[in-house]
Amino acid sequence: MAAEQRTLGLILVGLTLIAAVSFTAWFLTNFERRPQEVAVGATAAARRNPFLAAERFLARLGIPVESRAGRDLLRRPPATTDTLVVNGLGSLNPQHQTILRTWLQGGGRLLVEATQPWDHDGGPDDLVGGFGIGLEEAETATDGDPEQTLALVRWGDARTPLKVGFDPDWSLRVADPAAAAVLVQADGHTRLVKQAVGAGELIVTSDNQFFTNGRIGRHDHALFFAQLARPAPGGKVWLLYDSSVPWLGALLWAAAPGALGAGAVLVLTWVWFLGARLGPLTPAPDRRRRDLIEHLDAAAAFLWRHGRASHLVAATQRQVQGAWQRRCPALRHLGPGEQAAAIAKGSLQPAGRVATALHTQAPDVPGLIDQTRLLKALWQGTRPPGAGTAGRRPARPPRPPVP
Numbered sequence: 001m002a003a004e005q006r007t008l009g010l011i012l013v014g015l016t017l018i019a020a021v022s023f024t025a026w027f028l029t030n031f032e033r034r035p036q037e038v039a040v041g042a043t044a045a046a047r048r049n050p051f052l053a054a055e056r057f058l059a060r061l062g063i064p065v066e067s068r069a070g071r072d073l074l075r076r077p078p079a080t081t082d083t084l085v086v087n088g089l090g091s092l093n094p095q096h097q098t099i100l101r102t103w104l105q106g107g108g109r110l111l112v113e114a115t116q117p118w119d120h121d122g123g124p125d126d127l128v129g130g131f132g133i134g135l136e137e138a139e140t141a142t143d144g145d146p147e148q149t150l151a152l153v154r155w156g157d158a159r160t161p162l163k164v165g166f167d168p169d170w171s172l173r174v175a176d177p178a179a180a181a182v183l184v185q186a187d188g189h190t191r192l193v194k195q196a197v198g199a200g201e202l203i204v205t206s207d208n209q210f211f212t213n214g215r216i217g218r219h220d221h222a223l224f225f226a227q228l229a230r231p232a233p234g235g236k237v238w239l240l241y242d243s244s245v246p247w248l249g250a251l252l253w254a255a256a257p258g259a260l261g262a263g264a265v266l267v268l269t270w271v272w273f274l275g276a277r278l279g280p281l282t283p284a285p286d287r288r289r290r291d292l293i294e295h296l297d298a299a300a301a302f303l304w305r306h307g308r309a310s311h312l313v314a315a316t317q318r319q320v321q322g323a324w325q326r327r328c329p330a331l332r333h334l335g336p337g338e339q340a341a342a343i344a345k346g347s348l349q350p351a352g353r354v355a356t357a358l359h360t361q362a363p364d365v366p367g368l369i370d371q372t373r374l375l376k377a378l379w380q381g382t383r384p385p386g387a388g389t390a391g392r393r394p395a396r397p398p399r400p401p402v403p
Contacts, residue, residue, distance in 0.1 A: 048069075048241075049213075049242075050213050050214075050241055051067055051087065053217070054216055054222070054239065055239055057225075057226065058229070063226070063230065063237055064236040066237075067238075068238060068239070069240070074100065075096060075099065076099075077103040078238055079236075080106040080200065081107065081232040082108065082232075083108075083109040083231040084108065084109070084238045084240065085111045085229055085237065085239050085240065086111070087208060087242065089112045090115060093125065101197065103200070104198060105200060107199040107232070109229075109231065110202050111203045111228065111229055112203070113205050113208040115128075117135050118135060118136050131202060132175030132179065133172060133175070133204050135170050135171075135172065135173070136171060137169060137171075138168060138171040138187070138189045138206075148167070149191075150165050151164050151165075151191060153183070155227050155228075162219075162223060162224045163219040164220060165210055165219055166206055166209075170206045170207055171190055172189075172204060173190070174190065179195055180193040180194065181193065181195070183203075191205065192204070192206070210224070211225035300312055309361060309368065313368070313372065316372070316375045316379075317357075317375065319379065320382075323382040324343050324346070324378070324382055326382075327346075327382050331343070337355060339358075340354045341354075347381040349377070354374070354378065357378065358375075
């Protein structure tokens, strides 16, 4: 029996191995491994810097290059052997224009895109317009490419012309054609000009899309840009991809980071102080109206527990004595015992009980109740009969006899 089980086990193992080998052979015969490219979109650096591909291409050619953002290069231009490429120069105040003009006259090379419409005199904040160069709308051919107008550019010692695509809707207009050399024309319109400024050069394009990340790989854009931006020997290419004015927070942080940090810590401390507490929370007071009888009962119980029962009847004793003295002013000249005797005669109450009620304190609760009842009776005895009845004037009660 054991031999048969061992044989059956070997058969099952063999069949399993045959099935595994057969499946592996079939899989390798029908499938193959190959790389596949999956588009993941532009990186954050490429979205932030439209000249990132141009920077890497120039670096691969061995040309010193660096990308920057901000307006520092416009306030403090690089060496005069360098080339400055600006994406959207925008408006510049006269001081910054003078700085760039001086840098150009010293030998610097500036490559910019015209951003403002052509004006014969140029705007006060337009550096390119001050050289008599501006944008104007171009008539696009109906049968042309709506995205680009191709231009054949012969540059340097290249045997074949370079093919470059420009925006078909915009072209350049030059106020003084003798001062600016037209380098590129497409579809009968000027697309790129170069003007000498002292020892330097100002190169203006109708658009700079041909050397941005999305189009530098088309046609001969990369080679044309490398020839166009090549600096002087020993120089460097600076790509200013964002020359807009930063928001106020960035300017303050750049000028005084310590002050902003201290202010933030102060604000956080102040907010923490507003939320901190030194003791337990006080419950909100109950705005409901309470029963006056309950309040009096609680106050009386408190005074009785703490041995201050004399305060419970002292006010009533004074009120009763004052009422009898107003009824019979002669009582004011009598002593306590004589007053008690006179009030007892006037109220028809025992003299001993009246004296005890007016001048002593009950030792227990039953005595306090009996004393209170007697004081109430004495106080009511000072009121005339029918007092409180509307429309009737009460008669004056008889005075008690005075001994």
